[in-house]
Amino acid sequence: MEGEDMKTETPKSGVLEMMARRDRERKLVNEKNQKARQNKSQEEGLQYFESVFDGKVCEIENRINAMIPSSDLGKLQEEFNSIARDLQDLQKYFTNSTFFLSDHKIKTCQIVINQLLTKSDETKSKLLPKKKFGFKNKSSKPSAKLESDIQDGQIKPDVKESTHKEFLWTESQKTNQLLKYTGDQVNNQDMTFKEMENCVIFINGHAGSLQMSKMKNCLVLCGAVSRSVFADNCENCTFAFACQQLRLHSSTFCNIYILVTSRAIIEDCKDINIAPNTYSYSEYESDLQKSGLDGSINNWENVGDFNWLSTDKPSPNWNRMKDDEKVCDWSQFINDFINAHNITSE
Known part of the structure; x- marks a missing residue:
């Protein structure tokens, strides 16, 4: 009886083992396919991010480079405000994308944004007069040097206005x-x-x-x-x-x-x-x-x-x-x- 029980259990054990092996193989294949899909999705997401990010960076940089002196200071200020909003939108888009970016990519993109911010601020300081801060009443009387350079209400021809602008x-x-x-x-x-x-x-x-x-x-x-x-x-x-x-x-x-x-x-x-x-x-x-x-x-x-x-x-x-x-x-x-x-x- 014991021999017969062993004979009847052996095929059953083999079938169970085979089913368990197939189940493990199926799970491995599913995990492999899922990982492949995730990698593909991340790769596609990264490509899309790079396309949008690089395009926006190029657009903002071109706008900054196109800024030139103008007598219409209000229009200049409005354009710089628009550039600032675009930079803010770019930063938000980048921040929301950091969860799938590598540390190296995060650092590289942040440096690019920082450079654009600095370039925009530097360009703005050159093209727009900086608001003066003063809390004391200053005399409007011309200095002695300036008085010596004025004749009949006109500035002498040899007096030149400096074109160098310091920060x-x-x-x-x-x-x-x-x-x-x-x-x-x-x-x-x-x-x-x-x-x-x-x-x-x-x-x-x-x-x-x-x-x-x-x-x-x-x-x-x-x-x-x-x-x-x-x-x-x-x-x-x-x-x-x-x-x-x-x-x-x-x-x-x-x-x-x-x-x-x-x-x-x-x-x-x-x-x-x-x-x-x-x-x-x-x-x-x-x-x-x-x-x-x-x-x-x-x-x-x-x-x-x-x-x-x-x-x-x-x-x-x-x-x-x-x-x-x-x-x-x-x-x-x-x-x-x-x-x-x-x-x-x-």
Whole structure:
């Protein structure tokens, strides 16, 4: 009986084994086909992305290159605003596509966008007169040098107007000062600061862009920036702003409170602490809306570190700010900062 049972079980075992083997083979084939379809889909998606991205980059670059001096400053401003909107759309499209792009591709595309932003800002600074910032009444009387060059209300023929245009910073080389800028000074303007130390800077309104360089022990509280915030060589600073994009280079020991609609980028930075923006003022929501930023989108945790491309370990160069490190009372924080650095109004 035992022999007969073994004889009857052996064919059954063989059939089961064969079915199990076929099932494994079927699953392997399905997995292989599915992976092939995914690879094909990703490849097609990448090709489509590259086609759209490169086409848009070429279009924007051609528009920037075509910008020439014009007496119609309003039309020039309108064209630059249109280019800024296209750059913002390009950044959004790129940000939404990063989930299937390689780290190398992300870095390459971001560099291209940054170059376009810089080129647009540089071209704008050359073609549009920069808004002058002044809080003191200045005499309209001509200088002694200018008076000596005027005869009967006419400028002497040998007096030549310089055609060289240097980059004009909104403020530079200030120490221990409190600076305030209102909406009529800021709106759609490019705000730029260089070599500032122990300063508090209030920027209300909706700026076009914000650039900061060589800032030390400074507190910068800004409203909405419709395009990019670019900062380099900043040390021991606290920043608060809303923007479309943040680029931070070569900076250390900075606390950043941010609302950013695309992706923040850091490079050659250390000890950067980031938190959602909690600073505001009475017209903040209105300025945010006028800037074109979507206040419901905040990618403050989506930080790209160009010095750390590892995907399985977080960058050691920036941290999410701990709750006990965040500013709870901005009014008290500002007063303490002013007192600690002996800051006076300009």
